[in-house]
Amino acid sequence: MTDHQWQVLAAPYALSALAQEERAEFEGHLAECETCRGEVQAFREVSELLAHAAPAAAPPPSLRAGVMRDARRGRPIRTWRRLVLPWIAAAVVVLALAAGYGYWAARVAQTALRTALDSARARLDSTSQLIAAILDSTVGTADLAATGKPPSMRLFWNRARNVVVVAAFELPPAPTGRTYQLWAIKKGQSPVSLGTFNTPPGGRAVVTLRMPAGLKPDLSAVTEEPAGGSRQPTQQPFLVGSWQGGG
Amino acid sequence: MHVAFRNPRSVMASQNDRPAIPDCELVARMAGCDERALGELYDRHGGPVYSLALAIVGERADAEEVVADSFGQAWRTAEQFDPARGSVMAWLATITRTRALDLVRARGRRARALTRAALGNSEGIAAPIAPAGEAPDRGVERQEARRQVARSLAELSEPQRRVIELAYFGGLTQTEIAAELKEPLGTVKTRMRAGMEKLRGSLVPFLSRGGS
Numbered sequence: 312m313t314d315h316q317w318q319v320l321a322a323p324y325a326l327s328a329l330a331q332e333e334r335a336e337f338e339g340h341l342a343e344c345e346t347c348r349g350e351v352q353a354f355r356e357v358s359e360l361l362a363h364a365a366p367a368a369a370p371p372p373s374l375r376a377g378v379m380r381d382a383r384r385g386r387p388i389r390t391w392r393r394l395v396l397p398w399i400a401a402a403v404v405v406l407a408l409a410a411g412y413g414y415w416a417a418r419v420a421q422t423a424l425r426t427a428l429d430s431a432r433a434r435l436d437s438t439s440q441l442i443a444a445i446l447d448s449t450v451g452t453a454d455l456a457a458t459g460k461p462p463s464m465r466l467f468w469n470r471a472r473n474v475v476v477v478a479a480f481e482l483p484p485a486p487t488g489r490t491y492q493l494w495a496i497k498k499g500q501s502p503v504s505l506g507t508f509n510t511p512p513g514g515r516a517v518v519t520l521r522m523p524a525g526l527k528p529d530l531s532a533v534t535e536e537p538a539g540g541s542r543q544p545t546q547q548p549f550l551v552g553s554w555q556g557g558g
Numbered sequence: 559m560h561v562a563f564r565n566p567r568s569v570m571a572s573q574n575d576r577p578a579i580p581d582c583e584l585v586a587r588m589a590g591c592d593e594r595a596l597g598e599l600y601d602r603h604g605g606p607v608y609s610l611a612l613a614i615v616g617e618r619a620d621a622e623e624v625v626a627d628s629f630g631q632a633w634r635t636a637e638q639f640d641p642a643r644g645s646v647m648a649w650l651a652t653i654t655r656t657r658a659l660d661l662v663r664a665r666g667r668r669a670r671a672l673t674r675a676a677l678g679n680s681e682g683i684a685a686p687i688a689p690a691g692e693a694p695d696r697g698v699e700r701q702e703a704r705r706q707v708a709r710s711l712a713e714l715s716e717p718q719r720r721v722i723e724l725a726y727f728g729g730l731t732q733t734e735i736a737a738e739l740k741e742p743l744g745t746v747k748t749r750m751r752a753g754m755e756k757l758r759g760s761l762v763p764f765l766s767r768g769g770s
Contacts, residue, residue: 322754323732330733356765357758361699361726362606362651363707365613370604374622375597378604378629382596400578477651506718 315348325354439495441517443471444476453531455552462514464550465530466493473524474506475531479516485509485535492536493520494544495528507540529553581624581646588636596633601614602646604629607654614658624661644766647700650749659729693730703764718753721746 322338323329329337341347385533386399444450449470456463459480468475477493485491494502506520532548579587579595587595604625611624623643631653632639639649666688712720724735736743758765 319751322751323725326722326725326750326754328730328732328735328750330731353758353765354754356644356648358726359648359651360703360707360757360761360764361722362610362647362655363704363709364723365606365609365727367605367704368612368621370608370622374608374625375600375604377622377626379593379597381626381630382593384635401706410720431737437666446693479755523665 313491317344318350321347321350322354322357325351325358373450387388397551439541441476441519444472444519446476447471449556453552453554455531455533455550457550462550464552465535466554468522468554470522473522475520475522477520478518479510479514481506481514481517481520482510483514484512488538489535490538490540492534492540492544494524494529494532494534494548495522496532497527498529502544504540504542505531507536582641583638584651585632585636585639585646586635596629599632599646600629603650606647607650610651610654611658614655614729615662618664620661621658624654624658627661631657655726655729662729665695680754706761706764711755713760714753714756715749718756719748721750722753722757725750 312467317337317340320329320333324334324337330339334380337347357405379442385488444466446492447469451470453468453497454463454468455466462483463480465478465480466481475493482491491508493505495505496502503523503526508516508518508520510516530551530553532544532552534548535545536545579598581599584595584599584602588599596757607672608625609626612618612621615621615624622731631649631759662744679763711722720739721732721735724730724738725732728735728738730738732746733743735741735750736746739746
């Protein structure tokens with residue numbers, strides 16, 4: 312900045328009208344520039360005279376006593392407003408914070424409730440669909456077991472909806488990187504994948520898979536496959552059962 | 559010399575029945591805990607201080623609070639008053655303006671000057687010059703200063719006067735004024751500078767170094 316550019320800041324500085332950054336910069340310059348200090352002094356006097364531009368008004372006579380009382384205490388007057396207002400202000404802040412917290416807490420609780428409700432609804436819906444899928448005159452079943460010992464599975468095939476509900480019992484989770492895969496087998500044809508599934512540690516699972524339309528399998532079987540499943544079984548099935556009923 | 563307020567003659571002229579104690583002597587006595595000096599200072603300047611406070615805060619109750627605060631601060635800090643830096647009234651005005659703007663901000667309100675500017679009130683803070691019925695100032699010299707300031711402000715263009723009033727009575731920075739008036743910042747800066755230069759020129763008799 313040239314000297315002139317600095318000098319034009321003297322008037323707004325004296326009016327305390329410079330933005331914070333500009334003020335700080337100018338004050339840095341003032342420390343080094345006597346000309347600008349003189350300018351500031353002159354404009355400060357001009358701005359101090361602006362107090363005279365205030366329309367004349369008479370203070371109430373009681374104010375003098377207040378000013379004197381203040382001086383006697385050596386600290387500002389305590390009118391009732393100044394005693395009470397800070398407390399009111401503090402109370403308002405506390406109430407606002409409490410209300411804000413309350414509102415926030417209510418929002419959180421409401422969101423949690425809504426989430427819980429939504430998931431309960433979703434569970435109910437899926438349970439209803441599950442029951443509807445199973446309780447249907449078109450449903451055929453298949454019991455998959457290996458020589459009567461656990462694990463075992465029962466399949467419900469809703470022909471109208473082309474879904475298979477898989478209920479697994481005492482089937483331990485597949486090893487890491489592996490998955491279970493359910494197959495539909497029509498005698499004399501290659502097995503068709505109905506999809507993959509896994510079980511939780513308890514060994515019980517209910518899973519709904521899709522049955523390709525038009526497929527009329529005689530058997531279903533379960534194999535353990537690499538994660539993601541295989542196009543064709545890579546090993547002998549450990550559970551096999553034939554489809555019954557439903558027509 | 560700061561002719562307007564420092565000259566003891568002004569005190570003598572207006573208060574014939576009182577001893578002519580200069581303002582700065584009163585402040586020195588205040589520093590020595592002389593309550594009568596404070597009373598005297600209030601009697602001399604309470605009116606203008608109250609007027610200034612009212613012009614900024616806009617409400618009488620708030621203005622009273624500002625006045626009490628300001629004289630309280632003057633009482634507590636009398637020791638720090640430096641006559642070399644300006645008149646007692648200028649010192650009181652600075653304290654009062656700061657206190658008043660603080661109060662306005664603390665209340666989360668807009669200073670009166672802003673409300674007026676927002677209403678497009680073109681008469682400005684300074685009008686009327688000498689309202690009838692309101693406390694006439696005691697000092698002849700002060701009345702002269704009031705008249706000269708009013709006259710000088712009236713000589714400014716209305717936009718120049720407005721930006722200066724928004725800064726002084728509204729406590730706004732140039733950036734804030736530009737936003738308030740929806741004018742370019744450069745325009746506001748130019749107006750403020752030009753207005754202040756004009757005021758400086760017309761108020762030379764009241765400035766300590768002839769404004770140079």
